[in-house]
Amino acid sequence: SAVISQKPSRDICQRGTSLTIQCQVDSQVTMMFWYRQQPGQSLTLIATANQGSEATYESGFVIDKFPISRPNLTFSTLTVSNMSPEDSSIYLCSVGGFEGEKLFFGSGTQLSVL
Amino acid sequence: RKEVEQDPGPFNVPEGATVAFNCTYSNSASQSFFWYRQDCRKEPKLLMSVYSSGNEDGRFTAQLNRASQYISLLIRDSKLSDSATYLCAVSGSGYSTLTFGKGTMLLVSP
Numbered sequence: 001s002a003v004i005s006q007k008p009s010r011d012i013c014q015r016g017t018s019l020t021i022q023c024q025v026d027s028q029v030t031m032m033f034w035y036r037q038q039p040g041q042s043l044t045l046i047a048t049a050n051q052g053s054e055a056t057y058e059s060g061f062v063i064d065k066f067p068i069s070r071p072n073l074t075f076s077t078l079t080v081s082n083m084s085p086e087d088s089s090i091y092l093c094s095v096g097g098f099e100g101e102k103l104f105f106g107s108g109t110q111l112s113v114l
Numbered sequence: 115r116k117e118v119e120q121d122p123g124p125f126n127v128p129e130g131a132t133v134a135f136n137c138t139y140s141n142s143a144s145q146s147f148f149w150y151r152q153d154c155r156k157e158p159k160l161l162m163s164v165y166s167s168g169n170e171d172g173r174f175t176a177q178l179n180r181a182s183q184y185i186s187l188l189i190r191d192s193k194l195s196d197s198a199t200y201l202c203a204v205s206g207s208g209y210s211t212l213t214f215g216k217g218t219m220l221l222v223s224p
Contacts, residue, residue, distance in 0.1 A: 033211065042118075043158065045211055102148065110155065
């Protein structure tokens, strides 16, 4: 499986600010995804990060709030914009999951918004 | 009916016990099924895929029941280190992106 490095691993932020999370994979991958896991909840897919084009967002998530970049096949960023305490969550990037492939996760970013 | 449902538990079992979890899914067209293990404040880690014929990996056995639309995970001879939350993941129609259950918490005590 690919080695997925995610940073920062955790952060505490003030409301109204933005945080960019980076995800680096040690090999080229077709599919990269961003998930959120709020306390006591299941993993929820935010968007699919598409290389060379705009990300595909799931219902309830919009580009203005969660802009995503995917400049190449090994790297992606997720920005959480204009944060509020409701954004406190674990954010995870993942790779694989294409046509039945196994899905693997980065180590996650634990975000707390004050 | 929710897309993927799991009993949140916790399941409290003594060491050496056998424990089983089920996970029901709503989309009959789903093709991919997985069990993940998640330790507290850590990322989910793939435990095993679930195949139509069932599969076994050491103390862990996973099965798929398409007729009743559920998958199961059986853990034999539970270890303290098995204490974690077990998430099931199911694809949408065909091999689309995965939907996760909320997880079942397992606590194995001495």
